[in-house]
Amino acid sequence: MKKENNDPAKQENAALKAEIKELRGRLMAQQQEVRAKGLPIIVLVEGWSAAGKGSLINELISEIDPRNYNVVSPVITPENEARYPFLYPYAKAIPENGKIMFYDSGWMEDCVRKYLRREITRDEYKKRVRAVCEFERQLRDGGYILLKFFLDISQGEQRKRMSALRENYETEWRVTDEDLWQQHEYKLFKEGYEAFMEKTGKIIPWHILDGSKKSLAARDALKLLVGMIDKALEQGRYVGKPFKENFPLIKMPKLAEVDLSPALTDEEYKKELKKLQKRLGELHNVVYRKKIPVILCYEGWDAAGKGGNIRRIARPLDPRGFDVMPIASPEPHELARQYLWRFWTRLPRSGHFCIFDRTWYGRVMVERLEGFCSEDDWKRAYNEINEFERQLTDWGAVVLKFWIHIDQDTQLQRFNDRQNTPEKAWKLTDEDWRNREKWPQYEEAIDEMLQKTSTKNAPWFIIESNDKKYARIKALKIVIDALEKACADRMS
Amino acid sequence: MKKENNDPAKQENAALKAEIKELRGRLMAQQQEVRAKGLPIIVLVEGWSAAGKGSLINELISEIDPRNYNVVSPVITPENEARYPFLYPYAKAIPENGKIMFYDSGWMEDCVRKYLRREITRDEYKKRVRAVCEFERQLRDGGYILLKFFLDISQGEQRKRMSALRENYETEWRVTDEDLWQQHEYKLFKEGYEAFMEKTGKIIPWHILDGSKKSLAARDALKLLVGMIDKALEQGRYVGKPFKENFPLIKMPKLAEVDLSPALTDEEYKKELKKLQKRLGELHNVVYRKKIPVILCYEGWDAAGKGGNIRRIARPLDPRGFDVMPIASPEPHELARQYLWRFWTRLPRSGHFCIFDRTWYGRVMVERLEGFCSEDDWKRAYNEINEFERQLTDWGAVVLKFWIHIDQDTQLQRFNDRQNTPEKAWKLTDEDWRNREKWPQYEEAIDEMLQKTSTKNAPWFIIESNDKKYARIKALKIVIDALEKACADRMS
Numbered sequence: 001m002k003k004e005n006n007d008p009a010k011q012e013n014a015a016l017k018a019e020i021k022e023l024r025g026r027l028m029a030q031q032q033e034v035r036a037k038g039l040p041i042i043v044l045v046e047g048w049s050a051a052g053k054g055s056l057i058n059e060l061i062s063e064i065d066p067r068n069y070n071v072v073s074p075v076i077t078p079e080n081e082a083r084y085p086f087l088y089p090y091a092k093a094i095p096e097n098g099k100i101m102f103y104d105s106g107w108m109e110d111c112v113r114k115y116l117r118r119e120i121t122r123d124e125y126k127k128r129v130r131a132v133c134e135f136e137r138q139l140r141d142g143g144y145i146l147l148k149f150f151l152d153i154s155q156g157e158q159r160k161r162m163s164a165l166r167e168n169y170e171t172e173w174r175v176t177d178e179d180l181w182q183q184h185e186y187k188l189f190k191e192g193y194e195a196f197m198e199k200t201g202k203i204i205p206w207h208i209l210d211g212s213k214k215s216l217a218a219r220d221a222l223k224l225l226v227g228m229i230d231k232a233l234e235q236g237r238y239v240g241k242p243f244k245e246n247f248p249l250i251k252m253p254k255l256a257e258v259d260l261s262p263a264l265t266d267e268e269y270k271k272e273l274k275k276l277q278k279r280l281g282e283l284h285n286v287v288y289r290k291k292i293p294v295i296l297c298y299e300g301w302d303a304a305g306k307g308g309n310i311r312r313i314a315r316p317l318d319p320r321g322f323d324v325m326p327i328a329s330p331e332p333h334e335l336a337r338q339y340l341w342r343f344w345t346r347l348p349r350s351g352h353f354c355i356f357d358r359t360w361y362g363r364v365m366v367e368r369l370e371g372f373c374s375e376d377d378w379k380r381a382y383n384e385i386n387e388f389e390r391q392l393t394d395w396g397a398v399v400l401k402f403w404i405h406i407d408q409d410t411q412l413q414r415f416n417d418r419q420n421t422p423e424k425a426w427k428l429t430d431e432d433w434r435n436r437e438k439w440p441q442y443e444e445a446i447d448e449m450l451q452k453t454s455t456k457n458a459p460w461f462i463i464e465s466n467d468k469k470y471a472r473i474k475a476l477k478i479v480i481d482a483l484e485k486a487c488a489d490r491m492s
Numbered sequence: 493m494k495k496e497n498n499d500p501a502k503q504e505n506a507a508l509k510a511e512i513k514e515l516r517g518r519l520m521a522q523q524q525e526v527r528a529k530g531l532p533i534i535v536l537v538e539g540w541s542a543a544g545k546g547s548l549i550n551e552l553i554s555e556i557d558p559r560n561y562n563v564v565s566p567v568i569t570p571e572n573e574a575r576y577p578f579l580y581p582y583a584k585a586i587p588e589n590g591k592i593m594f595y596d597s598g599w600m601e602d603c604v605r606k607y608l609r610r611e612i613t614r615d616e617y618k619k620r621v622r623a624v625c626e627f628e629r630q631l632r633d634g635g636y637i638l639l640k641f642f643l644d645i646s647q648g649e650q651r652k653r654m655s656a657l658r659e660n661y662e663t664e665w666r667v668t669d670e671d672l673w674q675q676h677e678y679k680l681f682k683e684g685y686e687a688f689m690e691k692t693g694k695i696i697p698w699h700i701l702d703g704s705k706k707s708l709a710a711r712d713a714l715k716l717l718v719g720m721i722d723k724a725l726e727q728g729r730y731v732g733k734p735f736k737e738n739f740p741l742i743k744m745p746k747l748a749e750v751d752l753s754p755a756l757t758d759e760e761y762k763k764e765l766k767k768l769q770k771r772l773g774e775l776h777n778v779v780y781r782k783k784i785p786v787i788l789c790y791e792g793w794d795a796a797g798k799g800g801n802i803r804r805i806a807r808p809l810d811p812r813g814f815d816v817m818p819i820a821s822p823e824p825h826e827l828a829r830q831y832l833w834r835f836w837t838r839l840p841r842s843g844h845f846c847i848f849d850r851t852w853y854g855r856v857m858v859e860r861l862e863g864f865c866s867e868d869d870w871k872r873a874y875n876e877i878n879e880f881e882r883q884l885t886d887w888g889a890v891v892l893k894f895w896i897h898i899d900q901d902t903q904l905q906r907f908n909d910r911q912n913t914p915e916k917a918w919k920l921t922d923e924d925w926r927n928r929e930k931w932p933q934y935e936e937a938i939d940e941m942l943q944k945t946s947t948k949n950a951p952w953f954i955i956e957s958n959d960k961k962y963a964r965i966k967a968l969k970i971v972i973d974a975l976e977k978a979c980a981d982r983m984s
Binding site: 032036054057058061062065066067070071072073102104170173285289307310311314315318319320322323324326331332333355357423426 | 528549554557564594596781799802803807811814815816824847849915918
């Protein structure tokens with residue numbers, strides 16, 4: 001009889017190893033189903049410097065086909081930091097259906113460290129915490145499996161590990177000044193991490209792993225991951241229920257109540273247009289220098305005159321500083337991700353304009369009416385969109401939303417006109433006629449959308465466009481007003 | 493009779509204005525056809541600081557629907573500069589079919605200014621010039637309309653304009669230190685620009701515009717643009733003819749000559765695998781620190797064992813430092829651009845590994861055999877791909893290409909095995925069987941590909957995979973050899 005078989009520590013170790021092996025086997029077996037069912041999985045690994053985040057991820061992936069997962073180690077580039085919302089790099093990286101994305105530290109570190117370094121104010125920190133909660137819930141409600149780990153080690157353990165790394169020439173570079181500062185301010189960070197986890201753990205819980213023993217942490221993480229996947233495979237993809245948060249809303253009229261008679265003479269139009277475009281051009285310069293992002297959203301009836309309206313706004317802008325984004329049906333790689341992803345990835349850099357020709361509101365119009373998403377999905381979207389837009393305005397963006405409005409007679413006239421004019425005929429499709437037949441259903445959906453998503457920070461404007469000239473001038477004025485206000489509010 | 497009508501200068505001015513108006517009208521009219529025919533257009537506007545590049549672009553776009561064009565002002569971020577090939581931001585920005593992209597200064601400025609500032613060596617400069625010529629020709633041959641302008645002003649004129657800008661608080665910031673340095677070193681820059689234009693004007697000519705008179709420059713630019721579009725609309729989308737450049741090639745055997753018998757025992761395999769993976773893990777650290785980009789290309793017969801081979805390579809790598817890119821059929825937005833675009837956009841950051849599971853070689857295999865591109869297209873591709881890969885290795889990348897090879901009998905065995913094993917059945921599709929029937933045609937295409945694209949800088953390796961264990965060990969050894977060499981060659 002060998003002696004070591006009686007050593008309880010060794011027996012325990014062997015049992016742990018066997019358990020890890022078994023869990024890895026299960027994870028490997030789950031893969032194919034995860035892919036077939038298109039489950040997207042996010043594993044966020046946060047924790048202390050030198051706690052072993054990288055090694056933990058290595059343990060988790062060791063039996064996963066590398067085509068099925070990715071690891072992002074969010075390099076916070078100065079470009080991302082300065083010019084985009086703070087969630088931008090994380091939102092861009094979400095996995096597509098059937099894949100697993102590991103974040104090797106992410107939004108938690110980004111919030112807590114910056115706050116402790118006083119690079120962001122308390123107010124900004126609070127906004128970020130709120131945004132994180134919203135972001136995580138939206139992912140979960142969109143069917144993502146989201147697992148959040150915090151890898152914990154004591155101050156002494158961290159000191160020991162950092163010393164060991166620094167003693168060796170090969171590994172010395174791994175310990176940065178930031179890490180040393182964290183070691184020095186361990187207590188401060190501990191409070192920071194705990195406070196953050198408390199605030200953000202209510203919807204998606206945090207799992208604290210003991211980083212002092214690598215294989216224990218690996219076992220616990222594997223167990224949680226395998227368990228979550230099993231549950232999801234059994235219960236099917238989760239679809240979040242709609243719920244309401246209280247956003248400060250602006251009361252909007254029903255479309256049927258809107259007086260569409262306002263019109264301008266050619267002369268009034270020309271004079272105003274010239275003056276306003278000149279002013280908008282000047283303001284674009286200021287916006288650019290003050291690095292204010294500007295997001296204009298265009299929605300409206302077919303043939304309402306969106307294109308012409310957009311052109312009048314775009315004309316005076318410095319072409320280096322704006323983009324027009326025509327939004328068509330989503331492509332396969334877009335459908336394979338949360339529905340706001342294709343808008344996250346199209347956000348303008350700060351100081352730039354982005355004019356969306358159709359927007360994320362497709363969710364509560366065409367996708368609702370054509371059944372491209374479930375009822376829970378589109379009902380949830382009002383709130384999700386309000387949150388998304390608040391994240392944009394919290395970032396500093398000016399967000400304005402236009403509903404370009406006409407009545408049914410005017411649409412018919414314009415359709416006929418298009419049909420009868422060869423140069424314009426391409427603009428009219430069969431789909432336009434089909435949509436026209438659904439006018440009442442659309443009107444109902446639009447009324448609901450306007451009621452529920454015209455927030456103070458990102459308001460809707462109904463632009464009466466039976467007379468296109470009037471509509472263009474009105475939109476220009478709204479943009480100019482908003483920009484003047486934003487420029488006055490902000491210091492250079 | 494009014495006096496001014498006799499003033500020849502004023503008459504000329506009025507004529508010029510009328511001409512510009514007429515040209516703009518034609519450009520506006522061309523738009524719809526450009527869109528319908530899916531013509532992609534690139535307008536590169538280079539020139540002196542303060543020559544009026546932005547204004548010129550403004551003149552060109554004033555009648556174009558903003559949904560049809562974009563302007564990029566390539567912000568050379570430190571991230572792009574340090575971590576990607578220099579053409580990367582330009583290649584990423586190419587327009588999709590039917591759209592116009594204006595580059596407000598681009599690859600010319602990027603080459604010339606850096607060379608004059610001695611930020612790049614003469615050798616690096618020469619490589620960039622060559623890459624530019626290749627990039628432009630490939631775009632043209634892929635059906636892009638490419639128009640290159642250089643906006644010229646004299647030293648005196650530049651001095652005058654800069655002074656005017658600097659005198660005004662509102663515009664002062666527009667003149668950077670770099671601009672002042674250019675003004676001071678006007679002669680040096682003149683020589684630099686001229687030399688660059690001479691070298692890069694042979695395939696796609698440069699058009700020098702007189703920047704001293706804004707409307708003259710606008711007229712000339714519009715005339716050229718409208719003329720090129722007219723020609724393209726009349727003659728149809730251009731398809732470049734294949735041609736051969738002399739790349740130093742490595743002689744490859746025909747597939748039929750390859751001896752597929754090599755095999756390893758389980759024991760040999762396990763021993764070697766452990767040793768080699770350990771070594772690869774160590775090397776990844778060095779590669780990461782030396783910022784060497786590593787690109788591994790996997791091609792091979794269906795069921796040859798690509799996936800398993802990739803897993804053995806990926807296993808020891810730091811998951812933060814590699815990506816596996818499975819390449820499926822192109823999506824619509826990818827089909828709407830030059831075929832290499834979807835690979836440009838997937839390049840790894842320097843110091844990272846990218847493992848392509850299928851690659852750009854689809855062009856000369858499946859696209860050739862299924863008729864997804866024209867004969868000229870795939871015949872041209874050998875050369876284009878060699879150029880692309882040389883651009884990658886010039887950037888510093890290690891590029892290795894594996895043909896995972898089996899014989900027909902082995903494939904049949906594996907297909908049958910998959911069919912009869914429930915857990916594996918998903919791996920086998922009808923397409924696999926269809927491809928199998930075309931084995932002889934594929935073999936011919938692959939032989940041609942191996943002969944024509946195994947360059948010294950980016951060689952092919954045939955990996956005998958009848959025995960998967962042997963194949964994995966062979967691939968690992970090749971990667972390790974190449975990395976050891978690359979790491980030894982390069983200073984930290």
